[in-house]
Amino acid sequence: MSKEAIVSFVNAKKTFKTKGKEQVAVRDVSFDVKEGEIFGIVGKSGAGKSTLIRLINALEKVDSGKVLVDGKDITKMNYSQLKHIRKDIGIIFQHFNLFDSKTVFKNVEFPLKIQSKELGLSDGERQKTVLELLDFVGLLGYEKHYPSELSGGQKQRVGIARALATSPKILLADEATSALDPETTVEIMRLLKKVNKEFGITIILITHTISVVRLICERVAVMSEGEVVELDTYKNVFKNPKSDAAKSLVNVFKILEGDGSLHE
Amino acid sequence: MSSLFSAGKTDWSIIGPALIQAVQETLYMVMLTLLIGGILGMILGCILWSTRKGSIFSNPALYKVLEFIVNLVRPIPFIIFLSAVQPLTITIVGTSLGTTAAIFPMCIFCTMATSRIVEQSLINVDYGVIEASYAMGASRLKTLFWVVIPEVMPPLVLGYAFIFIGIMDMSAMAGTIGGGGLGDFAIQYGYNKFNPIITWISVGIILVIVQCIQQFANFLAKKLLQH
Secondary structure, three states, rough: OOOOOOEEEEEEEEEEEEEEEEEEEEEEEEEOOOOOOOEEEEEOOOOHHHHHHHHHOOOOOOOOEEEEOEEEEHOOOOHHHHHHOOOOOOEEEOOOOOOOOOOHHHHHHHHHHHHHHOOOHHHHHHHHHHHHHHHOOOOOOOOOOOOOHHHHHHHHHHHHHHHOOOOOEEEEEEOOOOOOOOOHHHHHHHHHHHHHHHHHHEEEEEEEOOHHHHHHHEEEEEEEEOOEEEEHHHHHHHHHHOHHHHHHHHHHHHHOOOOOOOOO | OOOOOOOOOOOOHHHHHHHHHHHHHHHHHHHHHHHHOOOOOOHHHHHHHHOOOOOOOOOHHHHHHHHHHHHHOOOOHHHHHHHOOHHHHHHHHHOOOOHHHHHHHHHHHHHHHHHHHHHHHOOOOOOOHHHHHHHOOHHHHHHHHHHHHOOOOHHHHHHHHHHHHHHHHHHHHHHHOOOOHOOOOHHHHHHHHOOOOHHHHHHHOOOOHHHHHHHHHHHEEEEEOOO
16 A cells, blocks of 8 residues: 655755855755655754644745655745645644734634635634534633633644635644643643545644654654654664664653663 | 913803814824724734745845835924925925824834734734644735734734824824924923913823723723633
């Protein structure tokens, strides 16, 4: 059973210029993410993960190379084409990035309003969609609440509902649980698993800890200094890490999870 | 027998109607300036913010030019600015005297001050929400109007209250070019006629107006901040 690639990086490269200095964020990256899988990108802070994930919805643009989403090269799109394809790519963030001035309902409704021409929903249908999404993430009854009245986990649930509003094919998770406690992390990961199973949405998540990858990812790419240094199933990477970066991540994970200790 | 308080005669049959007219003139000048200067300042402030380097319409050259103009006008004492732009006022308004003529320089000054306050408020918006808006397919303009501005409504409301007090201040000075209003009234009937009671009445009315606006703004900002 070979699945089609839904996201492909082809020699993608991205450099930032800050104060005259060039800093390579993504250095010649090529790999595919297959439709329907939960794919993890793991690496230390500054490894280029955040930039890489932003290349998928063109929040960042490549300097050279290609990024194919559903077979279409996103790097060559104009605004209206981008708007169209962004309907198919949801994203959730580490700090949720909810609109504080809008209620939970309005937050989830926002993408539906932005994409109203594409979706062609009536007011009633829009309202129904929002309520269904809130029900899905377990926040029915919170429509009139403001983000500041919610816990971190609840905020991320709103973020997920908002990201799913336009029925995307891909969900990007940018360190989605890094600001949450372990218990809430598990809850959110469970919800993402449900998103993947029930809707068949491809999930690409980035994280700096292997424990998050272990929870739900099938395959994982290990990033270091802008490059993908290892790409395999989670099991293989965990059992037999080949690159230094992967070894280090697995090692740290083992220390933190109880196999090791810093006590003398 | 002459004490400070009886130095000027308080003839209410003359002063009463003059006071009412002064209040009307002040409100006319202030409200019109707040409306015109407030809207133009909002637009200029949004342009300033969005043309900053790295912002949504990043255009450092345009930003530098606009910033230069704003910084050029703002430090000029208003009373000097008033006479400096007189030729321009005559060209545009047709006269340099009277309440309507006073509004022109007030609007320019108000636009500049408001633009800075709007820009400063917008700067505080977290880039994350802008990114989120883009990711959902919103254009840059929609992001500005649907996300960025609503996010800063509470500080904007307080900023406009601050601007309002500044305009009250300007309106008093505009009295010197025949703009009328409470400032002019206080000088003419109070200061010039050695009648401090009149001055105090003017001060009292100005304080009441300012307090009303400030309290209303506080209430509104609090209401908006509740979330």
